[in-house]
Amino acid sequence: MDLNSIHNIYFVGIGGIGMSALARYFKANNKQVAGYDKTQTDITDALEKLGIPVHFQDAVKNIGDAFLDKKTTLVVYTPAVPKDHKEFEYFNSQGFVVLKRSQVLGIITQNTFCLAIAGTHGKTTTTSILGHLMYESDVALTAFLGGVSENYNSNLISNGSEVSVVEADEFDRSFLTLSPDIACITSMDADHLDVYGEADALNDSFVAFSKRLKPKGKLFIKNGLPLQGITYGIEDDSDYSVQNIKIKNGAYVFDVKTPKTILKDLEFNLPGRHNLSNALIALAMAVEYGCPYQRLAKALASYRGVKRRFSYHIKTENLVFIDDYAHHPEEINAVYQAVREMYPEKRVLAIFQPHLYTRTRDFVDEFAKSLSQFDEVMLLDIYPARELPIEGVTSEWLLGKIDSNNKQLVDKLELLDKIRESKAQIVLTIGAGDIGEQVKHIKKEFSVAK
CATH class of the missing domain: 3.40.50.720 (NAD(P)-binding Rossmann-like Domain)
Incomplete structure (x- = not known):
């Protein structure tokens, strides 16, 4: 077309x-x-x-x-x-x-040098980091993001059309419309089983995506995934690897081993090992494209994140309020790891809105296990999005499986009162539905420390 x-x-x-x-x-x-x-x-x-x-x-x-x-x-x-x-x-x-949106994205990118980020977790953050790194390296690019970048206050980064940076979305097999020059796969955890039916079908779609690369294209693979490509990982023997991790003033400082050299004392300000992994693959893809190391190091340090991805809204001695889009058990685990690394001694309240009846049904035990890690848990009703209710699949069902003495179902209208009653010093809102609309109310109510 x-x-x-x-x-x-x-x-x-x-x-x-x-x-x-x-x-x-x-x-x-x-x-x-x-x-x-x-x-x-x-x-x-x-x-x-x-x-x-x-x-x-x-x-x-x-x-x-x-x-x-x-x-x-x-x-x-x-x-x-x-x-x-x-x-x-x-x-x-x-x-x-x-x-479909994915078909149009395929048309737009087919005549560009395309860098595509696939995986069940980390796509939006990785895409926004890569877009920022290449923009700051003066690459003539357009980056289509699945979230709003804090650096650009937009879900589009653009200063040209020679290069495109895109999320390769596995939902509905949308990513099979793309033909990238450089691609990565960050993760292949089971998800979207309402579309795929079973995990093997989802894995097959990632294999099909890996074959969509243009001739001489390069594929990056998170170390441990069952595919062949340039590997990346944290503190391991991957082709690209993060080494010597330290935390200074709330930021990661680390080295990166590449196939050709070692980049020393890079700085990255987002918490969580999952975000460090996202930063690594974005850096690796930019290096393979040809961006200069010094520009990349400076750009990485200036990256500020994506809205609703571990976004701080209150950060005081008495109260920290963080909002995150996590809607899969592995993503909730990543949020927990990040919170515990930054605040090891503080009491944490997780307010979670399950997203989709099918996802809740398919991963109810995994959700229960991930949520049981927090000191306190509040559940909102399931956000249906495109789905009709499924009999027996409710937040109350999920709540019953959570191993905690401090758990409760909460209505949005009583949320502020329930938070006020909590003894937590860290408050998290988690989910991909309209829980994000509650953030401004919580922020307004508790900006003066609890």
């Missing part, structure tokens, strides 16, 4: 983090952009400030005349949109070109 012949881009589900990055990209490239989403959010507000019309009622009359010409309009949708969506049905029935 020739995007140059397309003048209008209409998004069904424009408020999604990946969709809104594409909307920003097309707006910056002088396309006429508009879209629908079911909920007004900070993301849709930001799009409207860019001059992108967004409406929140599903009705064909709201689409806008400019987007009703099928010859000049491309319709982009997210798989989260229900098939009986009126606008979506209209575009399909009238013969418009209707593509």
